[in-house]
Amino acid sequence: MAISVVMPALEMAQETGKLISWLKKEGEPVTKGEPLLEIETDKAVMEIESPADGVLANIKVQPGNEVPVGQTIAWIVRPGETPPADEVAPKSGRENAVTRLLISTNQTSATTRQAIKISPKARRLATEHGVNLANIRGSGPGGEILASDILAAANSKKPSAAIDGASPVSRLMAERTTQSWTTIPHFFVTREVDVTALNSVRQKLAPQIEKSHSLKLTHTDLLVALVARVLQRHPRLYASFINQSVRTNPQINIGLAMAVDDGVVAPVIQNADKTALAEIAHQRRDLADRARAGKLRPTDLAGGTFTISNLGMYAVDAFTAIIIPPQAAILAVSAITERVVPIDGHPAIRPTMTLTLSCDHRVVDGARAAEFLRDLVAAIVNPQQYF
Numbered sequence: 001m002a003i004s005v006v007m008p009a010l011e012m013a014q015e016t017g018k019l020i021s022w023l024k025k026e027g028e029p030v031t032k033g034e035p036l037l038e039i040e041t042d043k044a045v046m047e048i049e050s051p052a053d054g055v056l057a058n059i060k061v062q063p064g065n066e067v068p069v070g071q072t073i074a075w076i077v078r079p080g081e082t083p084p085a086d087e088v089a090p091k092s093g094r095e096n097a098v099t100r101l102l103i104s105t106n107q108t109s110a111t112t113r114q115a116i117k118i119s120p121k122a123r124r125l126a127t128e129h130g131v132n133l134a135n136i137r138g139s140g141p142g143g144e145i146l147a148s149d150i151l152a153a154a155n156s157k158k159p160s161a162a163i164d165g166a167s168p169v170s171r172l173m174a175e176r177t178t179q180s181w182t183t184i185p186h187f188f189v190t191r192e193v194d195v196t197a198l199n200s201v202r203q204k205l206a207p208q209i210e211k212s213h214s215l216k217l218t219h220t221d222l223l224v225a226l227v228a229r230v231l232q233r234h235p236r237l238y239a240s241f242i243n244q245s246v247r248t249n250p251q252i253n254i255g256l257a258m259a260v261d262d263g264v265v266a267p268v269i270q271n272a273d274k275t276a277l278a279e280i281a282h283q284r285r286d287l288a289d290r291a292r293a294g295k296l297r298p299t300d301l302a303g304g305t306f307t308i309s310n311l312g313m314y315a316v317d318a319f320t321a322i323i324i325p326p327q328a329a330i331l332a333v334s335a336i337t338e339r340v341v342p343i344d345g346h347p348a349i350r351p352t353m354t355l356t357l358s359c360d361h362r363v364v365d366g367a368r369a370a371e372f373l374r375d376l377v378a379a380i381v382n383p384q385q386y387f
Contacts, residue, residue: 002083003052005036005074007067010046010298018066019073023047026059030076037073046297052076058083118145129154173263180322184241185361188320189369193377194350195336198222201383205277213278220256220310221281223333226379228252228272229386231306234372238305240326241362255304255324256284258291265291266324268304277387312336318354328363332356 007017020038024030036050054076061073075083117138118126122145126133131153138145198219206217231238231252240247252273255266267287269280290296309321310333321332334354341350355376359369379386 001078002057002081003054003076004072005051005056005076007039007061007069007071007073008048008298009069010039010301016066016068019061019063021063022056022059022074024050024056026056026074028056030054030056046295048298050076054078055081057081117143122147122150125150125154170262176324177322180325184323184325186320186323186358187361187366187369189357189359189366189373190318190354191373191377192339192352192354193380194341194352195219195380196350198380198383199336199351201387205387209278209281213282215278215281215285217277217281218284219312219336220308220333221277221284222383223308223310223380224254224256224269224272224280224284225275225277226383226386227306227308227331227376228254228275230372230376230379232273233375234368236364236368237329237359237372239328239363240305241328241360242326246363249305251303251305253303253305255307255327256287257307257309257321257330258288260291260294265296265301266304266307267291267296267300268302270303307331308333312353318356320356321358323358323360328360329369330358332358 007019010017018040020040022037023035024037030036030050030053032051032053033049035047036056037048039046039048055078057075057077059074061067061071067073077083117140118133123133125131125147126136126145129150131150133145136145136149136153137143139149140146202217202219202222209215209217235248236246238249238252240249251271253268253270254272255268257264257266267290269275269283269287272280275283287296287300290300304324305327307321307324307327307330309330311319312333312335315335317337318334319332321330323330332355334356336351336353338349339352340347341352342348343350355373357369357373
């Protein structure tokens, strides 16, 4: 039986995907799970695996083409089998809804055209400039809309300054952060923590990991490990708000916010609470390298239940981060800075950093957030018990 290869939906609100390359040629055998093609979404270039064993046949889309999500772009058949004839795919519910909306709009526009008094020239200008006649008050006799009214409305619509170079990633970031900020009731809890012991642990373990795994151990690696292990005692902090209810998650998967050329992505370290420190460092480096190269896979970005955003390398004193839905919290990490702090009643200089926890108040209350941050600070002050 022939299996269709379709343009997948890999991101929220994705409507189309761009084919970058086929990794197999038509007529070549393929195995289920092996890389079959590369596509570009709003976030990255990703490899798509073959959905079945067989022979790649009837490639319909060539590299560089952009096609709607769900459209068949090739077939996988058994040896000697002929792929099915082209079929018109049924419209999705979303497409049907859009069609109904367009029909309704057109009907409304027709009624408006019959009721509004407007000169033929003004009607033509309204069409050319995309001016909605329902919003225009005519200045002519009896309220007739004149060409001058249309031109004035068209000029008022023009932006004072154009913004060039808005990339798909930056546009998607704008949409997602706006949605998160306007729909999630954020609140924030902040603590400053002495990282003297954390620095000591890093200095002790870094040479060992570099020698055995050829990896550079970073503060982010240590924080991923500590945050994940502390989260084991705070299930609400890695829960999700879905369909107007709180859903607990079985895994602690830590997303790491990473800057790319024109935005931010958050690839995920799965089961971070059960992952050894050296493996966390290995995964973090691999994800960072592929994020910068635009080569993240769909699985790299899926399943996050808590996110860390570390801007310490940019000498940031403190900041707040926006939650990534449907997660319930995100931790913002600042730079390590020497400050004067009281030690046994006397002033002393210690390296400190500021942690700011952003929480979804529908899932986490203030007491739970404070308890998690208290336990995390305790783990950072005494990290030896975890490594």
